[in-house]
Amino acid sequence: MDKHTSPPSAAPHTPLPPALAGEHRTLGDLGYYVAGRGRPLLLVHSVNAAGSAADVRPIFEHAAQGRTVFALDLPGFGSSERSDRDYTPKLMTDAVLAMLGPIRERCGPGPVDVLGVSLGCEFVARAALEAPQAFGRVALVSPTGFSGTRTLRGPDGSTLGKPWLHRLLTAKLWSDPLYRLLTRPGVVRYFLERTWGSKRIDETLWAYCVATARQPGARFAPLAFLAGNLFSADIQRVYESIAQPVWASHGVLGDFTDYRAMSIVAGKPNWRFSVYPTGAMPYFEVPRPFFNELDNFLAAPTPAAPRPVLETV
Known part of the structure; x- marks a missing residue:
């Protein structure tokens, strides 16, 4: 297969194959995967032009050996509903x-341990803040909201979205052609290489x-x-207010290396x-060191979570 051609499964309207080797289930308009037995771990994937639970495949496969692991497809991605909303x-x-x-049913x-990747970390952090007794330990891989010196302490629930840009991107005349251009196989490969900081990307992903x-x-x-609607303008206050134990990890290669x-x-x-000598998804590149650290973090006893309060300035 030429590296710039689509894999056979990518034909228009071809049913999407499973992202993970687990049981696929639905919860209303959400799709998710589950495998293994033991204490639960919830995985939340990154967000990009082609995100899905496939982003967390190595973690899912590793965790299923000793835990009940759940991997969510966020709304609008993977096997979850993708309506215009x-x-x-x-x-x-x-x-x-x-x-x-x-x-809880299973x-x-x-408490549920939870891991997020990239922008998924913001949703994980906010959920942990909103339901502190429900979540145990919080793992954040290459979390957004920490780059540069910009302060993200806006009003509660505010975002970095630009309404004018969203209107421009979603104009009926070109929104579909634009998205198809951004997700051509060669373009997807280019952005994955920037995520890895290397051409040695995961071909299955x-x-x-x-x-x-x-x-x-x-x-x-x-x-x-792309319009910024999913980025929170108050996320630094959210991160500061998490009461649970938190493990944050990231790499030093590629586009996602600024955590000042x-x-x-x-x-x-x-x-x-x-910090790992990798790109933004270290579990693909150095699985053994990453999983050793993750397992040690998750195995530690979780103290009773106090009731956190969103820090204000």
């Missing part, structure tokens, strides 16, 4: 919170990204993402940090 941080956070239902009561971008309605959530603003939580006793 308002895609907001609240919609995404509510989807994370909704997963508490099937998790695993019983008790690339193929699934191309396939999921060919599904009906695939453009709606990504175009909201992480200094705002560096002194908090419930936060710990790891």
Whole structure:
């Protein structure tokens, strides 16, 4: 297969194959995967033009060996509904919170450990803040909201969205052609290479990204993402207010290497940090060190969570 051609599964309107080797289930308009037995772990994927639960495949496969692991397809992505609606941080956070239902049904009561990737970290953090007794330990991989010196302490629930840009991107005349251009196989490969900081990307992930971008309605959530609608303008206050134990990790290669603003939580006793010589998804590149650190973090006892209060200035 030429690297700039679509994999066979990416033909228009071809049913999307499973992203993960687990049981696929639905919860209303949400799709998710589940596998394994033991204490629950919820995974929340990154957000981009072709995001899905496929982003967390190595973590899902590893965690299923000793836990009940759940991987959510966020609204507008993967096997979840992709209708033309308002895609907001609240919609995404509510989807994370909704997963508490099937998790408790399968695993019983008790705190749920949760891991987010990139922008998914913002939804995970907000869910952990809104339901502190429901979540145990919080793992954040390459979390957004920490780049540069910009302060993100806006009003509660505010976003970085630009309404004019969203109107421009979603104009009927060109929104679909624009999205198809952004998700051509070669373009998807280019952005994955920038995520990795290398041409040695995961080919299975690339193929699934191309396939999921060919599904009906695939453009709606990504175009909201491109307009900034899914980025929270108050996220630094949210991060500072999380009461649960937090492990934040990231790489040093590619486009996602600026974490200067992480200094705002560096002194908090419930936060710990790891840096890997990789791109933004270290679990693909250095799985053993990453999983050793993740397993040690998740295995530690979780103290009773106090009731957090969103910090204000």
